[in-house]
Amino acid sequence: MKKSFILYSFLIIFGNSVFAQKDSTQLKQEVEVVKAYKPSISDAFKINDIPQIQDATAKKPQFNYQITPQPVFTTFPTEPLQAAQMVGEPKAKQGKGLLKLGIGNYQTPYGEFFFNTKAGKKTDFGLHFKHLSSNGKVKLINTDRVDAPESNNLAEMFTKHYFRNSSLNTRLFFDRKGYTYYGYAGNFMTDEEKEMLIPHWQEKQAMSKGGLQLNLFSNEDRRSETNYMVNMNYQYLGSKTGQTEHFAQLGTNMGHDFDSFKGLLDASVTYLKTDSIFNNTSDAYGIKQQILLQIKPSILFEAETASLKAGINLFTMLDDDSDARLLITPNIYADWWPVEGVLALFAGADGYIKHNHYSVIAEENPFVDPYQDVENSEYQYILFGGIKGQLTKRLNYRFQVDYSSIKNQHFYVLNNFVKPENETELSSLNNTFDVQYDDLKQLTLRTELYYTASELVNFHLKGNFYSYDLNTLETAWHKPGFDLTLSGMIHPEGPFSFSTEIFVVGERKAPVVTINPLANSTTSVYTIEPVIDLNFGMEYQYSPKLSFFGRANNFAFQKYESWLGYAQQGFNLLIGLSYSF
Structure with missing residues (x-):
């Protein structure tokens, strides 16, 4: 029965070629993932470059509906340079390479x-290699100084081939992140106590991921009524603790211009196989296999100052260990510009299944139990609306309200175990996270301002304010009430340029559950203090090919935690040079 359903859904996805899209914003954004790198010293040191707010009639804004905790912004992954950009006009004059070297404390x-x-x-053709590592000690909230080594190694190869009516992007990559389980919650412990009570204490972990991505898309042609894109993606992940994951996805995005509207279709099929995890359904260590089918048909009506997209989203999750899940959600977006370029009103409804497979969760929280098997979340509906526009030639804005209904949202917790014969004596203290589940209603208020004082100075402010309504849990563990980001770029006349970022994250609550096999569990609630993380960057352009840079992270010297028990580095400094050729 399952095989027949899969085959039938596959035919539906890839047989409906009557849908297409001539000028889809979403399609174009995915098309331009792979771009040809153009080295330029003036662009070589852009720390978290600030994007402008793009506003255009009849274009759906891309919102991030995820409710995963926004930073705490760890100061470890210093990013003095954005990833290589791999496109542009094929005949554009461009340099061939860029080398950046640096060294810092820790x-x-x-x-x-x-x-x-x-x-x-x-x-x-393009290549990109990166290494960033750290080997210093970190001071935990309980004053314990512990070794907290981390490393990040990335290798990528890009190609883009231009056919007559289409283009093909490819990306071959290998990404390895290494770290240790260095944290723990509660009072200071001696090395002997940690070795005896914490199962994963200072255990090394590494997530190695490699894969191939192919993206075939039709070239932009205003004479063509049909546009398409086909994506193929395979990646393999292996962990040092023995877990493996095979992830394969085939998707398409099509559009076709009819007389009075556009027909759109976005569809994909995803296959997943994970091994050496603790399967929550079978309560045994072993394999988990899933297939996720997504079909999103819609129609788009466009006028001079307004647009309306209406459709549905259909999701089917097939799991070897449980019954199939079907989710149908609205796919609606409308906007109207009563004052063109100055004020737009927009609203919509959406929804999806969040596929919480192994690599997604390990990326979200690297200190989760390495044998984790987190259940999928269903965003049954997401209602959103707001205003956007340009108050002045220098000030863009967006104000938005979201209301989401999420089924089976996961929240991270730490579990301790006591000896049945003595409830005051611990048998183990975990420093890897388990999860609890609850249904959630979330209200989010979003604010975004982008101010360009001149061609040389700009500022970007983003703020999110959250309200959580849960069915059973006391609070939304590890989730803040608000987060704010203020970024600035200053390029004065002369060889110097500067950037700054300020991250503020509100107070969070985190639980430690003490489990007694012969009695009821008890929960201790810890408060994770608010975060104020100040960062500053500077570049000195010595010559057209050579520049020097510096990056200071957490120069407010604040000691804060990303997850309960896991404090981040204090002040850290990275200095180096860039050379283009």
């Missing part, structure tokens, strides 16, 4: 290399 070496060339008249 025994932090940094290196990054980009190379771009034309492999033929119709082919671009």
Whole structure:
């Protein structure tokens, strides 16, 4: 029965070629993932470059509906340079490469290399390599100084081939992140106590992921009534603790211009196989296999100052260990510009299944139990609306309200175990996270302002305020009431340029559950204090090819936790040079 349903759904997804899209914002955004890198010293040191708020009639804004905790912004993953951009006009004049080298406190070496060339008249070729690691000690909230080594190694190869009516992007990559389980909650413990009570104390973990991504899309042609994109993605993940994951996805995005509207179709099928986890359904260590089918048909009506998209989202989750799940949600977006370019009103409704497979959860919280098997969440509906526009030539804005209904949302907790014969004596204290589940209603108020004082100075402010309504849990563990980000870029005349970022995250609550096999569990609630993380960057352009940079993170010297028990580095500094050729 399952096989028949899969085959039938596959035919539906890839047989409906009558849908298409001539000028889809969503399609174009996905098309331009792979871009040809153009090294330029003036662009070589853009720390978290600030995007402008894009506003255009009849274009659906891309919102992030995830409710995963927004930073705490760890100061470890210093990003002095954004990833290589791999496109542009194939005949554009461009340099071939960029080398960046740096060193910082916490025994932090940094290196990054980009190379771009034309492999033929119709082919671009690019390479990107990166290393960033840290080997210093971190002081926990309980004053314990512990070793907290981390490393990040990335290798990527890009190509883009231009056909007559289409283009093909490819990305071959390997990404390895290494770290240890260095934290714990509660009072200071001696090394002997930690070795005896904490199962994963200072255990090394590494997530190695490699894969291939293919993206075939039709070239933009205003004469064509049909547009398409086909994505193929495979990746393999292996962990040092023995877990493996095979992830494969095939998707398409099509659009077709009819006389009075556009027909759109977004569809995909995802296959997942994870091994050596504790399967929550079977209560045994072993394999988990899932198939997720997504079909999103819609129609788009466009006028000079307004647009309306109406459709549905259909999701089916097939799991070897449980019954199939079907979710149908609205797919609606409308906007209207009563004052063109100055004021727009927008509203919509959406929903989806959040596929919480192994690599997604490990990326969200690296200190989760390595044998984790987190259940999927269903965003049954997401209602949103707001206003956006441009108050002045220099000030863009967006104000938005979201209301979401989420079934089976996970929240991270730490579990301790006591000896049945003595409830005051611990048998183990976990420093890896388990999860609790609850249904959630979330209200989010969003604010975004982008101010350009001049061509040389700009500022970007983003703020989110959250309200959580849960069925059974006391509070939304590890989730803040608000977060704010203020970023600025200053490029005065002369060889210097500056950037600054301020991250503020509200207070969070986190539980430690003490489990007694012969009695009821008890929960101790800890308060994670608010975060104020100040960062500053500077570049000195010595010559057209050579520049020097510096990056100071957490220069307010605040001691804060990303997750309960896991404090982040204090003040850290990275200095280095960039050379383009």
